Amino acid sequence: MxxxxxxxxxxxxxxxARVAGLFSRRGFNIDSLAVGRTERPDVSRMTIVVExxxxxxxxxxxxxxxLVDVIKINDITPDEYVDRELVLIKVNCEPARRGExxxxxxxxxxxxxxxxxxxxxxxxxxxxxxxxxxxxxLRPYGIKELVRTGKIAMLRGNRxxxxxxxxxxx
Amino acid sequence: xKKSGAEILVQGLMDQGVDTIFGYPGGAVLPIYDALYDxxxxxxxxxxxxxxxxxxxxxARASGKAGVCLATSGPGATNLVTGIANAxxxxxxxxxxxxxxxxxxxxxxxxxEADITGITLPVTKHNYIVKDIRDLAMIIKEAFxxxxxxxxxxxxxxxxxxxxxxxxxxxxxxxVNLPGYRPVLEGTEEQLNKAAAxxxxxxxxxxxxxxxxxxxxAHEELKKLAELLVAPVTTTxxxxxxFPGDHPLFLGMLGMHGSRYANYAVCEADLIIAVGARFDDxxxxxxxxxxxxARIIHIDIDPAEIGKNVRADIAIVGDVRVVxxxxxxxLQAKLPGxxxxxxxxxxxxxxxxxxxxxxxxxxxxxxxxxxxTGGKARITxxxxxxxxxxxxxxxxxxPRSFISSGGLGTMGYGFPAAIGVQVACPxxxxxxxxxxxxxxMNIQEMATxxxxxxxxxxxxxxxxxxxxxxxxxxxxxxxxxxxTELINPDFVKLAEAxxxxxxxxxxxxxxxxxxxxxxxxxRPVVLDFIIDREDNVLPMVPPGExxxxxxx
Ligand SMILES: Cc1ncc(C[n+]2csc(CCOP(=O)(O)OP(=O)(O)O)c2C)c(N)n1
Numbered sequence: 001m002x003x004x005x006x007x008x009x010x011x012x013x014x015x016x017a018r019v020a021g022l023f024s025r026r027g028f029n030i031d032s033l034a035v036g037r038t039e040r041p042d043v044s045r046m047t048i049v050v051e052x053x054x055x056x057x058x059x060x061x062x063x064x065x066x067l068v069d070v071i072k073i074n075d076i077t078p079d080e081y082v083d084r085e086l087v088l089i090k091v092n093c094e095p096a097r098r099g100e101x102x103x104x105x106x107x108x109x110x111x112x113x114x115x116x117x118x119x120x121x122x123x124x125x126x127x128x129x130x131x132x133x134x135x136x137x138l139r140p141y142g143i144k145e146l147v148r149t150g151k152i153a154m155l156r157g158n159r160x161x162x163x164x165x166x167x168x169x170x
Numbered sequence: 171x172k173k174s175g176a177e178i179l180v181q182g183l184m185d186q187g188v189d190t191i192f193g194y195p196g197g198a199v200l201p202i203y204d205a206l207y208d209x210x211x212x213x214x215x216x217x218x219x220x221x222x223x224x225x226x227x228x229x230a231r232a233s234g235k236a237g238v239c240l241a242t243s244g245p246g247a248t249n250l251v252t253g254i255a256n257a258x259x260x261x262x263x264x265x266x267x268x269x270x271x272x273x274x275x276x277x278x279x280x281x282x283e284a285d286i287t288g289i290t291l292p293v294t295k296h297n298y299i300v301k302d303i304r305d306l307a308m309i310i311k312e313a314f315x316x317x318x319x320x321x322x323x324x325x326x327x328x329x330x331x332x333x334x335x336x337x338x339x340x341x342x343x344x345x346v347n348l349p350g351y352r353p354v355l356e357g358t359e360e361q362l363n364k365a366a367a368x369x370x371x372x373x374x375x376x377x378x379x380x381x382x383x384x385x386x387x388a389h390e391e392l393k394k395l396a397e398l399l400v401a402p403v404t405t406t407x408x409x410x411x412x413f414p415g416d417h418p419l420f421l422g423m424l425g426m427h428g429s430r431y432a433n434y435a436v437c438e439a440d441l442i443i444a445v446g447a448r449f450d451d452x453x454x455x456x457x458x459x460x461x462x463x464a465r466i467i468h469i470d471i472d473p474a475e476i477g478k479n480v481r482a483d484i485a486i487v488g489d490v491r492v493v494x495x496x497x498x499x500x501l502q503a504k505l506p507g508x509x510x511x512x513x514x515x516x517x518x519x520x521x522x523x524x525x526x527x528x529x530x531x532x533x534x535x536x537x538x539x540x541x542x543t544g545g546k547a548r549i550t551x552x553x554x555x556x557x558x559x560x561x562x563x564x565x566x567x568x569p570r571s572f573i574s575s576g577g578l579g580t581m582g583y584g585f586p587a588a589i590g591v592q593v594a595c596p597x598x599x600x601x602x603x604x605x606x607x608x609x610x611m612n613i614q615e616m617a618t619x620x621x622x623x624x625x626x627x628x629x630x631x632x633x634x635x636x637x638x639x640x641x642x643x644x645x646x647x648x649x650x651x652x653x654t655e656l657i658n659p660d661f662v663k664l665a666e667a668x669x670x671x672x673x674x675x676x677x678x679x680x681x682x683x684x685x686x687x688x689x690x691x692x693r694p695v696v697l698d699f700i701i702d703r704e705d706n707v708l709p710m711v712p713p714g715e716x717x718x719x720x721x722x
Contacts, residue, residue: 058477
């Protein structure tokens with residue numbers, strides 16, 4: 001089963017290497033990892049999607065907790081949350097077929113962000129399922145290049161996994 | 171007041187109560203050595219940085235305080251790595267300082283540059299590279315805090331030359347504030363009550379104690395627990411001395427080189443109380459067949475140890491000593507019964523013994539060391555057969571008296587560790603029980619022992635083989651002794667060349683006088699015991715087997 005972890009870490013040099021090293025060393029599989037700043041400049045947030053059964057997940061969480069730079073870990077998998085990925089796709093496209101691609105983009109509420117002589121670059125955000133579907137829809141045109149961020153996620157409603165937030169706050 | 175980085179380091183060490191450090195100088199630590207020149211801290215110059223790390227480790231294990239080592243950048247730092255990994259595996263509080271090239275040269279493959287924080291990431295509890303001199307005082311304070319609290323472990327602080335050589339207005343760093351580091355010390359009521367109920371309901375309990383008992387100073391509490399429940403106690407290699415070796419409830423070690431009765435007891439127990447132990451594969455054998463009929467209570471300060479290798483039915487996260495003190499009042503005294511009788515029978519039926527055959531027996535040597543030292547010596551060991559014989563035949567009755575490389579199994583550990591132990595315990599008798607292979611891995615530290623007049627005794631159980639490997643070749647590889655026979659130097663002459671005393675013993679009759687002489691001599695002594703060449707450590711659990719399947 002796949003789990004989504006919201007991990008708050010001190011914004012120290014090397015913290016990404018510590019987390020990544022831990023996963024590879026202990027043989028845990030990372031599906032995706034996204035990291036960036038939060039509302040506090042000294043704290044970064046990692047959203048880690050990890051594959052594994054309960055035992056693996058328990059070890060992942062406990063081993064992560066042992067890192068001094070890791071402040072807080074929440075497994076939000078069973079909760080209501082919003083999750084997003086961003087994808088940029090450069091598709092082969094003769095000028096005459098631009099309209100078609102724009103239609104596909106429209107369906108997914110994606111945006112054209114660049115035009116080349118024989119290519120179109122589109123941007124799309126959404127959850128993983130939507131991004132996968134979008135990618136499939138463009139595949140027949142010939143994808144020249146694709147780049148995807150990892151998933152980021154946030155609990156719905158008043159609850160939060162931020163530093164002072166409680167997952168169970170209502 | 172302005173202070174240089176090096177002076178801030180010295181100040182930080184003094185503030186932490188550090189009286190001794192073990193180190194080796196070089197270009198990147200010149201400013202630090204300059205500050206040490208007139209500091210009120212004793213510096214022991216080892217002859218190899220690995221020796222410094224192991225000596226700091228031995229010092230820490232004997233004293234319970236953090237051991238401190240220091241090395242220059244590049245090769246100095248990489249030479250520390252085995253010692254740091256060793257301390258990590260055995261949860262030893264240690265702070266290692268390394269010099270680093272100046273920040274302007276970082277990342278350019280500069281002379282003697284090594285990414286030591288990167289290299290030691292997986293073998294330190296935490297590490298730092300200091301990038302701003304204003305952070306230095308706090309980093310030193312945090313390093314000692316992290317190394318010595320919770321589950322102890324090594325912390326490395328890498329100090330670029332421009333930091334140690336730079337200057338800043340010195341400010342006291344104030345209290346440590348690490349939001350991501352809050353070791354849990356107390357067990358929860360709910361878990362304690364569950365554990366107490368399981369203990370009261372059990373008929374065949376076994377206490378399985380590890381190094382956590384020694385780290386947390388819980389030996390008295392452990393003894394109380396065992397006596398209250400009349401529960402037999404088996405320890406790991408790291409736990410030796412955590413429970414009196416001469417106590418009627420003591421079962422010796424469990425696991426691959428455990429006693430038959432300890433392993434049988436674990437296999438037939440209905441309750442295992444694991445106290446500060448981590449179910450290492452050498453201890454537990456096949457994980458899914460460990461103590462098949464037992465419920466398992468696991469008490470440990472490190473939550474990640476719970477359920478890592480072997481399932482825990484009841485887990486109590488906390489400092490072992492604190493938790494035992496919480497648990498004891500919830501229990502009632504039990505009376506001995508059929509279980510204790512059964513165990514006593516096993517003890518009689520399967521004692522750990524050896525057969526005399528006219529040659530000098532390693533077991534005999536260890537036993538005589540025990541007799542001559544009245545069981546009061548601090549024993550360190552190298553790694554191999556001699557280590558297991560030391561564990562079996564020297565009866566350890568107090569914590570911190572058996573000091574050995576358990577988790578990493580580092581040949582070359584025992585001698586420099588003994589130097590650290592002797593520095594920590596200047597008035598005690600210290601023995602390194604060594605193999606003829608292992609001793610040559612850090613033999614250069616003989617110069618250190620002589621230099622500082624540390625009267626460490628080295629007992630080489632000389633079998634002319636890498637004995638433990640030879641034993642496996644004998645038992646599992648059809649006696650094909652591939653590259654395990656040793657052609658050795660003359661250890662007596664070698665000792666003398668270093669300025670130490672060398673003694674050779676090849677028959678039982680000479681054992682006692684030689685050992686008495688060694689203990690009397692106030693200088694480092696090397697005892698070269700020419701022992702039976704092909705003796706084996708038996709019984710043993712073959713690798714990958716469960717504990718009831720012992721051979722020999
Ligand atoms: C640094 C290191 N290298 C290799 C080994 C593998 N090893 C384990 S025991 C052993 C033999 C040790 O021989 P010796 O020190 O003579 O002790 P004996 O077993 O003969 O008592 C070896 C090579 C090790 N534990 N550590």
